Amino acid sequence: MIINLAQRAHNRNWELDPAVRSLLDTDFYKLLMLQFIWRHFRETKVGFAFLNRTRAVRLAGEVDATELRRQLDYARTLRFRRSELIWLAGNTFYGQRGIFAPDFLAWLEEFSLPPYELGEADGQLTLRFSGRWTDVTLWEIYALSIVNELRTRHALARLSEFELDILYARAKARLWSKIERLREGGACAPVADFGTRRRHSFLWQEYVVTAMATELGACFTGTSNAFLAFKHDLEAIGTNAHELPMAMAALADTDAALKQAQYRLLDLWRETYGGNLLIMLPDTYGTTQFLRDAPEWAADWTGIRVDSKDPVMAGEEYIAWVEFRGRDPGTKRILFSDGLDVDEILRLRAHFGGRVLDAYGWGTLLTNDFRDCHPRNLPDLEPISLVCKLAEVEGRPAVKLSDNYLKATGPAEEVARYRAVFGTAGVANIPVRV
Amino acid sequence: MIINLAQRAHNRNWELDPAVRSLLDTDFYKLLMLQFIWRHFRETKVGFAFLNRTRAVRLAGEVDATELRRQLDYARTLRFRRSELIWLAGNTFYGQRGIFAPDFLAWLEEFSLPPYELGEADGQLTLRFSGRWTDVTLWEIYALSIVNELRTRHALARLSEFELDILYARAKARLWSKIERLREGGACAPVADFGTRRRHSFLWQEYVVTAMATELGACFTGTSNAFLAFKHDLEAIGTNAHELPMAMAALADTDAALKQAQYRLLDLWRETYGGNLLIMLPDTYGTTQFLRDAPEWAADWTGIRVDSKDPVMAGEEYIAWVEFRGRDPGTKRILFSDGLDVDEILRLRAHFGGRVLDAYGWGTLLTNDFRDCHPRNLPDLEPISLVCKLAEVEGRPAVKLSDNYLKATGPAEEVARYRAVFGTAGVANIPVRV
CATH class of the missing domain: 3.20.140.10 (nicotinate phosphoribosyltransferase)
Known part of the structure; x- marks a missing residue:
């Protein structure tokens, strides 16, 4: 050679x-x-x-x-x-x-x-x-x-060459078993990679994302990582995060303005991007108050991202709100993004699939699941x-x-x-x- | 790059x-x-x-x-x-x-x-x-x-690039779990690679052998593969096989000569190699008759290889024979080599360890254990x-x-x-x- x-x-x-x-x-x-x-x-x-x-x-x-x-x-x-x-x-x-x-x-x-x-x-x-x-x-x-x-x-x-090889062998076997479970029974839960910030490494995230894209086909809807989307011709996923309502709230000079800041953001976002990116993140100051007091036009938005509430409760609360506002939940997107792993994805899919347009932003436990993979059982990873x-x-x-x-x-x-x-x-x- | x-x-x-x-x-x-x-x-x-x-x-x-x-x-x-x-x-x-x-x-x-x-x-x-x-x-x-x-x-x-990667990831994870079990509790069963003829591939055998050598230390006693022993500075293991007594039996012209052929081989082998390679393979025509009718000097040989008999029965039979001939079983080698995997090695180690010099020639299920590793569950491997x-x-x-x-x-x-x-x-x- x-x-x-x-x-x-x-x-x-x-x-x-x-x-x-x-x-x-x-x-x-x-x-x-x-x-x-x-x-x-x-x-x-x-x-x-x-x-x-x-x-x-x-x-x-x-x-x-x-x-x-x-x-x-x-x-x-x-x-x-x-x-x-x-x-x-x-x-x-x-x-x-x-x-x-x-x-x-x-x-x-x-x-x-x-x-x-x-x-x-x-x-x-x-x-x-x-x-x-x-x-x-x-x-x-x-x-x-x-x-x-x-x-x-x-x-x-701290690992030898063989230990490194085994570490990745175990992590790949784990990833494959997750992919197999997602394919089983044709559930086809629409999952996206949301794991950039918590990833084990760039190269591992790239491995995971390309494996999912290759093996899950259309059920893998894309990645939040713009570079991986660019490099591998995938859909780039994601709309906005808590920093926007937090900043607008901090800039509010009165309590009334503070309460309204979360809706002013929505208004400004819609004005900026039009109709294609209208996913609300209602939990910044509590989902219940957000929905209860939201302006009428908020019910026209495409859907919500669920991040810090029990996901079944949050999903049901949103569906009830959509119905109360006279819209059809079957046209609405619910994007779950909090601490997901394959069991939770399949559980939520079983609960919400068919009732709404459910979707799953899979983070840490997609791109950094090395639990029990360490060849000497150290907690380092x-x-x-x-x-x-x-x-x-x-x-x-x-x-x-x-x-x-x-x-x-x-x-x-x-x-x-x-x-x-x-x-x-x-x-x-x-x-x-x- | x-x-x-x-x-x-x-x-x-x-x-x-x-x-x-x-x-x-x-x-x-x-x-x-x-x-x-x-x-x-x-x-x-x-x-x-x-x-x-x-x-x-x-x-x-x-x-x-x-x-x-x-x-x-x-x-x-x-x-x-x-x-x-x-x-x-x-x-x-x-x-x-x-x-x-x-x-x-x-x-x-x-x-x-x-x-x-x-x-x-x-x-x-x-x-x-x-x-x-x-x-x-x-x-x-x-x-x-x-x-x-x-x-x-x-x-x-027939496998995609990812499927190939997963296949080997699973096989490596399997190998590592075997190595871990062999290390547990310090049993240190002396194992050698006997898997050349049934190997998945040359490169996989080389991976397995170098992993065992690196991770098991002195408990990995060597490989039957002369090329791998040469390339990686390992002990080359093995003495003789059934073809020798079979040929000498076939060449016998009378029934009496046929019966004696199995012992003539031992005599000729000892004459050829002196005292260092005296491992008998007694099962060619039945271990029981071989031991019962063996000449007195056969009890001076280093030990036996167990290949086709229930290994506990064969080991006990040999130990009883050694004792009957007035020798010390604690100085005798029993090399087990039939269909071993880690469970069987640990079972035999628990049974014979300390009573004889037990050793394990691990073949197919060391160098070709891809059972349940196929990413599409096909039986090809x-x-x-x-x-x-x-x-x-x-x-x-x-x-x-x-x-x-x-x-x-x-x-x-x-x-x-x-x-x-x-x-x-x-x-x-x-x-x-x-």
Whole structure:
């Protein structure tokens, strides 16, 4: 066999093995939200804060700060490539071409990530991003996937070559059994990859996504990862996230304006994107109050994403609301996206399939399920709950209540003020899943 | 990434992907037996016949005769390489250097495989090798591993790239669970690879053997495959097989000489190799009669290989015999080699460990255990029972009785004559395992 000398030397000596290879390697909805922010909040200043919710894992001992700095610095050198911008301009998203405007793409061409603040405290990493919202917002996903992948590499560095091979053999066998179960009985639950931020690594996510695309056919509806969608001709999936209502709430000057902020966002979103991306995320300040007090036109939206409430309860609540508002639930989309794995997907499919247009955004347990795969049974590769959340907007704290008391974020007094405005109807106290 | 253009072109266009890459790629005991035959039976003419004992599998439909011919023809072009001959001359086998004599090695340098006769009948392949025993005997293992690997490739050709990846992921996960079970509780059963003839493929055997060597340490005692022992600095394991007593029995002119042939072989073997390779294979014509009527000096041999009898019965029978002859069983080796898998190894280890020097020659279910690994649950990769046996010697049929009626080979009338001479004490009727 002729050795590829160049490849071998490169493999052993590379200066950096990037965890993030492209600015497109982010959740597609971040790009939609970025255009929205650039259009309506171009000068707004915000801060994002990184947090490890799995406090038992002392992250600073598993992720080397110097290596993290090199990866973050490398991400700052990235620019959108010409082919990527052409794809954003020319591709069809949610059935619509030209969703990204030429002036926004021209701005994106000049885009690069701003500086970050990295430190350590109590065995945890502290990582903050501050500045114009348009500059800062994309950091969220890159930071999360970089930290996750460095944690993975730290664990892998302790394994022998055979142990590494077995680790991936087990994870692939696990993935295949999930694919087989999804195919069984022809349930064809429409699943999409939502696992970029919590992925084991970029290459593993790419393996998982291409395996699903090849083996599930039309039942695999796409990926939230814009780079993988670009590279493998898949549908890019996702519309918006909590940061939008959180920012608009923080900017509200009165309690009345605060209560209305969640609907003002919907209005502004519809104005920006028209009829193709109308998926509501009603749980930011509690789903029950959101639906109860929503304007009449909200019932015309395509559907909702369920994220922090018991999914059966949330789905039933939405169906009842749709019917009460005189619309047909059979035309409405419910996208489940909280802590899914194959059992849960099949359970929800059995419950909701046929009654609504159900869909499943599968995250951590799709792209980072190495539970019980470690060849020496160490916990190094168990997924942990990392987030990078909007923390402040123009100097005011950002607050999320969610449908789960334990998922509320923000300073205690602000959370209390928000609860007084929004109430706590339908909010539960359930363990936070990955 | 820079593509290795040469490798890529070679991968896609190679003339032949050999199943057997070296004349050393055979069971080490074939080389010991070859030197023995060359020393004592240089002009003896024999015939070997290939047989698929798994009749339900129509082998001619799974192994293309043209491709088989190309592989067999390729094997005929092989010569022992200089480095391989130097290894045979200079390496230590069973604690002894210089086990292969210079005149034999000089002969081996000129060795090449003789012609073969290939045909088809009733959906099965017919394959015969006839000529001088010294020329023909090595064909056995090459023929078996070639046919097995071509059957594997036929099955693999029907799988997609992902399915192939999953197949091997599952097989690796299976192998690892076996390794883990062998390590549990520190049992350290001394296992060796005996799986060349029934292997899934050469590369898989190499993977399995190097994984075992790396992960089991001293509890992995070596491999029967001389090429893998050479390539990976492992112990080459094995002494002799049924073809020797079968040939000497066939050459016997009287019933008395027939009965004594099994002991004449022992005498001649000891004369040839001295004290280092004295493992008896007592089951050729029934273990019970062999031990009962053995000459006194047979009790001085190092041990036995158990192949066709219930292993607990065979081991106990041998231990009782050793004690009856006034020797210490704790100094004796029992090598189990029939249809082993990890459960059976651990069971026999629990039964015999500490009482004798137990050892385990692990074959088919080490190098070809793809049961339930097929991603579409097809049976293509279930191992089948292929053999290539000595069929005749100087025009006389070769006969084996074994400890199992179902494993007897030879024409019915000859089997009957042998049974009259040897008796059937202790012979059982148990299903033939892989």
